[in-house]
Amino acid sequence: xxxxxxxxxxxxxxxxxxxxxxxxxxxxxxxxxxxxxxxxxxxxxxxxxxxxxxxxxxxxxxxxxxxxxxxxxxxxxxxxxxxxxxxxxxxxxxxxxxxxxxxxxxxxxxxxxxxxxxxxxxxxxxxxxxxxxxxxxxxxxxxxxxxxxxxxxxxxxxxxxxxxxxxxxxxxxxxxxxxxxxxxxxxxxxxxxxxxxxxxxxxxxxxxxxxxxxxxxxxxxxxxxxxxxxxxxxxxxxxxxxxxxxxxxxxxxxxxxxxxxxxxxxxxxxxxxxxxxxxxxxxxxxxxxxxxxxxxxxxxxxxxxxxxxxxxxxxxxxxxxxxxxxxxxxxxxxxxxxxxxxxxxxxxxxxxxxxxxxxxxxx
Amino acid sequence: xxxxxxxxxxxxxxxxxxxxxxxxxxxxxxxxxxxxxxxxxxxxxxxxxxxxxxxxxxxxxxxxxxxxxxxxxxxxxxxxxxxxxxxxxxxxxxxxxxxxxxxxxxxxxxxxxxxxxxxxxxxxxxxxxxxxxxxxxxxxxxxxxxxxxxxxxxxxxxxxxxxxxxxxxxxxxxxxxxxxxxxxxxxxxxxxxxxxxxxxxxxxxxxxxxxxxxxxxxxxxxxxxxxxxxxxxxxxxxxxxxxxxxxxxxxxxxxxxxxxxxxxxxxxxxxxxxxxxxxxxxxxxxxxxxxxxxxxxxxxxxxxxxxxxxxxxxxxxxxxxxxxxxxxxxxxxxxxxxxxxxxxxxxxxxxxxxxxxxxxxxxxxxxxxxxxxxxxxxxxxxxxxxxxxxxxxxxxxxxxxxxxxxxxxxxxxxxxxxxxxxxxxxxxxxxxxxxxxxxxxxxxxxxxxxxxxxxxxxxxxxxxxxxxxxxxxxxxxxxxxxxxxxxxxxxxxxxxxxxxxxxxxxxxxxxxxxxxxxxxxxxxxxxxxxxxxxxxxxxxxxxxxxxxxxxxxxxxxxxxxxxxxxxxxxxxxxxxxxxxxxxxxxxxxxxxxxx
Numbered sequence: 001x002x003x004x005x006x007x008x009x010x011x012x013x014x015x016x017x018x019x020x021x022x023x024x025x026x027x028x029x030x031x032x033x034x035x036x037x038x039x040x041x042x043x044x045x046x047x048x049x050x051x052x053x054x055x056x057x058x059x060x061x062x063x064x065x066x067x068x069x070x071x072x073x074x075x076x077x078x079x080x081x082x083x084x085x086x087x088x089x090x091x092x093x094x095x096x097x098x099x100x101x102x103x104x105x106x107x108x109x110x111x112x113x114x115x116x117x118x119x120x121x122x123x124x125x126x127x128x129x130x131x132x133x134x135x136x137x138x139x140x141x142x143x144x145x146x147x148x149x150x151x152x153x154x155x156x157x158x159x160x161x162x163x164x165x166x167x168x169x170x171x172x173x174x175x176x177x178x179x180x181x182x183x184x185x186x187x188x189x190x191x192x193x194x195x196x197x198x199x200x201x202x203x204x205x206x207x208x209x210x211x212x213x214x215x216x217x218x219x220x221x222x223x224x225x226x227x228x229x230x231x232x233x234x235x236x237x238x239x240x241x242x243x244x245x246x247x248x249x250x251x252x253x254x255x256x257x258x259x260x261x262x263x264x265x266x267x268x269x270x271x272x273x274x275x276x277x278x279x280x281x282x283x284x285x286x287x288x289x290x291x292x293x294x295x296x297x298x299x300x301x302x303x304x305x306x307x308x309x310x311x312x313x314x315x316x317x318x319x320x321x322x323x324x325x326x327x328x329x330x331x332x333x334x335x336x337x338x339x340x341x342x343x344x345x346x347x348x349x350x351x352x353x354x355x356x357x358x359x360x361x362x363x
Numbered sequence: 364x365x366x367x368x369x370x371x372x373x374x375x376x377x378x379x380x381x382x383x384x385x386x387x388x389x390x391x392x393x394x395x396x397x398x399x400x401x402x403x404x405x406x407x408x409x410x411x412x413x414x415x416x417x418x419x420x421x422x423x424x425x426x427x428x429x430x431x432x433x434x435x436x437x438x439x440x441x442x443x444x445x446x447x448x449x450x451x452x453x454x455x456x457x458x459x460x461x462x463x464x465x466x467x468x469x470x471x472x473x474x475x476x477x478x479x480x481x482x483x484x485x486x487x488x489x490x491x492x493x494x495x496x497x498x499x500x501x502x503x504x505x506x507x508x509x510x511x512x513x514x515x516x517x518x519x520x521x522x523x524x525x526x527x528x529x530x531x532x533x534x535x536x537x538x539x540x541x542x543x544x545x546x547x548x549x550x551x552x553x554x555x556x557x558x559x560x561x562x563x564x565x566x567x568x569x570x571x572x573x574x575x576x577x578x579x580x581x582x583x584x585x586x587x588x589x590x591x592x593x594x595x596x597x598x599x600x601x602x603x604x605x606x607x608x609x610x611x612x613x614x615x616x617x618x619x620x621x622x623x624x625x626x627x628x629x630x631x632x633x634x635x636x637x638x639x640x641x642x643x644x645x646x647x648x649x650x651x652x653x654x655x656x657x658x659x660x661x662x663x664x665x666x667x668x669x670x671x672x673x674x675x676x677x678x679x680x681x682x683x684x685x686x687x688x689x690x691x692x693x694x695x696x697x698x699x700x701x702x703x704x705x706x707x708x709x710x711x712x713x714x715x716x717x718x719x720x721x722x723x724x725x726x727x728x729x730x731x732x733x734x735x736x737x738x739x740x741x742x743x744x745x746x747x748x749x750x751x752x753x754x755x756x757x758x759x760x761x762x763x764x765x766x767x768x769x770x771x772x773x774x775x776x777x778x779x780x781x782x783x784x785x786x787x788x789x790x791x792x793x794x795x796x797x798x799x800x801x802x803x804x805x806x807x808x809x810x811x812x813x814x815x816x817x818x819x820x821x822x823x824x825x826x827x828x829x830x831x832x833x834x835x836x837x838x839x840x841x842x843x844x845x846x847x848x849x850x851x852x853x854x855x856x857x858x859x860x861x862x863x864x865x866x867x868x869x870x871x872x873x874x875x876x877x878x879x880x881x882x883x884x885x886x887x888x889x890x891x892x893x894x895x896x897x898x899x900x901x902x903x904x905x906x907x908x909x910x911x912x913x914x915x916x917x918x919x920x921x922x923x924x925x926x927x928x929x930x931x932x933x934x935x936x937x938x939x940x941x942x943x944x945x946x947x948x949x950x951x952x953x954x955x956x957x958x
Contacts, residue, residue, distance in 0.1 A: 168383075171379055171383065172376055172379055172380075174379075228401060228409065229409050229412045229413045230413065231398070231401050231402060231409070232401045232402060232405050232406055232408065232409025232410070232412075232413075233406070233409045233410045233412070233413035234402055234406075235402055235403070235406040235410065236402065236403060236406070265398070265401075265402065266413075269402060270398060270399065270402040270403055273398045273402065274395065274398075277391060277394060277395065277398075281387075281388075281391050284387060285384065285387070285388075288380055288381075288383065288384040288387070289384070291376070291377060291380045292377060294373065296371070296373075297371065297373065297376070300373055300376045300377075300380070304376075304380055304383070308383065311387055315390060318394055322394075322397050322398070322401060324397070
């Protein structure tokens with residue numbers, strides 16, 4: 001399955017950056033949850049080990065085989081998502097979990113990998129200069145089936161993270177004026193229908209209070225204010241590891257998940273944030289850079305979709321923590337606590353490594 | 364380099380990726396600038412907010428809705444009370460402050476520990492109640508030491524108070540702290556430490572009564588003193604509930620049952636409004652509104668007399684002779700017996716090889732339907748039951764509401780049992796014996812009913828066939844449409860009612876309930892708990908030798924306005940015990956409503 005040449009071509013630096021960011025996350029998961037019941041840091045460590053093993057295992061299968069069989073995977077995945085909707089376990093108001101003996105798995109996260117493979121398949125032979133309307137609609141359809149199922153769970157945050165997969169495919173295919181206009185109109189329509197049909201009141205509130213969170217400090221603006229106080233009070237050097245008053249004692253309810261960056265900002269200050277952003281940028285940058293090493297169109301699509309999806313989630317989460325984006329329940333990839341998300345991101349990076357290491361093999 | 368040629372030129376794609384990568388770089392710069400602004404430029408502002416001033420969130424408990432009787436008499440209200448809570452994040456040393464608090468508030472250290480342990484999963488900043496119903500001295504003691512005890516806060520909260528103590532306690536119910544199981548099923552979205560209705564109206568209409576919590580966001584200094592209030596959402600009080608109960612009748616019913624075990628149900632036959640519903644022995648619900656389990660509570664749930672059980676809807680009793688009315692209705696309607704058909708009562712009779720006695724050993728002589736009801740003659744009804752057969756008896760008793768819930772708006776109502784051959788085959792896997800039909804004919808044997816069922820059965824007779832659903836919560840519309848007629852002719856009812864009238868007003872077994880000029884119609888019952896042979900062995904001293912005493916009736920005969928059903932456990936003969944109690948209630952009703 002893997003020959004020696006391929007082994008030599010594994011991008012160890014990328015793996016190093018991946019693990020480095022995960023370990024930074026682990027440290028702050030520990031800091032923000034050590035006084036809670038549930039042993040989150042230990043669980044996350046187990047997930048990192050599991051995900052890393054999964055990453056290497058996943059490398060043994062040629063990405064082109066994965067792409068070729070992607071439609072089968074897709075059918076299975078969509079069925080599972082529909083199944084979760086019908087039979088899933090309800091946690092904090094959303095049906096998004098499958099309960100396994102030891103860990104809970106969120107199929108909506110893993111499904112991203114399958115959608116990436118399907119789009120790579122659809123676009124692998126697409127060589128026109130611009131994206132046609134037909135092609136755009138076809139690929140949108142493949143993305144929207146799982147997105148609608150996930151939005152119905154209802155888990156809007158995760159559904160949102162599917163958008164960059166489609167976006168990256170469109171960017172690569174190239175959009176003519178006509179396609180662009182149609183997409184904008186479609187997007188607006190979906191937005192309006194979504195606002196009036198799908199969004200719950202609390203979600204609408206989150207968006208409206210974005211403009212002025214201080215108006216409703218107890219309601220939707222609350223987390224946003226608390227997060228900013230945490231980050232702002234950290235100052236240049238921060239209050240010290242495990243010494244953040246906001247994150248240790250305060251009100252951030254999801255401080256080890258969605259608001260982990262606020263903890264970093266409070267405890268290690270601006271320097272901590274800059275260091276963290278630098279590590280993250282190096283990781284993302286190397287992901288994008290990997291495109292050069294792809295030998296075929298399929299590979300380019302896969303790498304770009306993976307890179308942009310992770311970047312997009314990162315962006316939403318960071319903007320959320322500094323109050324520039326509504327609280328959407330999107331974790332900081334690799335850093336936030338959460339096994340399914342971690343595993344998905346590791347598998348996504350595994351795909352990138354897969355493309356890179358098989359660059360010299362004949363068809 | 365041979366391979367290179369077969370690869371396609373991907374450089375246009377690469378350019379797009381590079382462009383995106385540049386965009387990402389720009390975003391990172393924007394982020395750096397944002398963090399610079401928040402962490403460096405606005406640092407002082409946020410630092411002050413986080414350190415010098417701390418924000419504390421407090422819940423404001425709402426006023427629970429009042430419960431009133433039909434005339435506005437308040438049966439459940441709220442009084443001011445204080446509770447002390449610990450905020451764990453303000454503890455300097457948790458163990459030490461537990462010790463100090465237990466001394467200050469005179470709490471057992473173990474009790475305190477157990478209490479806090481129960482809520483250990485709550486966020487550290489959320490107060491945990493450690494003592495409620497504080498005395499004023501305790502309040503001032505804590506208030507005077509806020510510097511010493513930054514972790515201890517005093518909150519006022521409206522506390523439920525039942526001014527008439529045990530009056531109608533089974534109807535009103537009581538509150539207790541929510542349990543884990545209830546948070547997951549019955550009362551979703553409620554918090555640990557909330558008091559919720561556990562029984563009665565408090566439980567049934569919890570959602571209406573509870574109201575909406577308020578919240579305060581306040582700035583406190585490092586020792587927990589309030590500096591300013593940032594925002595406040597005031598609690599909105601729960602909805603008041605007006606019951607159909609009549610305070611005077613309820614009070615009287617409670618007085619009459621005092622010292623006995625039993626139940627009283629009074630209702631309006633035309634609508635199903637419950638005017639009084641009492642069950643004895645009873646309890647004082649004020650004693651439960653405490654977050655700690657009091658000893659009294661344990662005493663109550665362990666008591667052999669089951670004071671918490673609402674006997675009116677949950678007590679299962681053999682109906683005894685009051686069941687004879689159902690038999691009479693069924694027999695007339697199915698034309699098994701005409702009202703003038705007579706049977707001779709010599710005081711005993713031999714049926715299916717077993718001697719059966721009438722309660723009147725001397726014998727009643729020749730009895731038709733009217734005299735049979737008036738004298739509650741067993742021999743007459745043995746014969747009627749024998750002629751009808753068990754299937755018909757079961758059919759008519761189900762039609763009249765036995766064997767199923769009345770659907771009163773109280774939780775936990777029992778169904779009772781109407782036995783028939785199918786039931787016996789299913790449950791006991793034995794065939795039905797004809798002798799059992801004879802026992803059922805006078806309301807003995809496996810048949811069981813609840814007092815509320817008997818009251819509704821009486822209402823149906825009083826209404827000449829119109830069935831009603833009983834209710835306690837007086838909604839805006841007094842009359843409910845969901846009533847139905849039973850398949851028995853009004854004329855048949857008139858005949859049975861005539862028998863009931865004679866029972867009370869013509870020297871029958873129910874004469875004890877007679878009220879001058881009020882035309883009471885009624886029927887007594889005395890249910891044997893043991894056979895007469897066993898009774899002899901046990902002797903007169905044993906409690907269970909005495910029969911349960913029943914009376915059920917309505918008044919006036921035409922245009923009935925009130926139904927009274929009384930059950931007194933071990934009360935002796937129905938005519939001797941229950942009927943005179945009913946008289947008092949009919950009398951009081953007449954004085955108040957029917958002048």
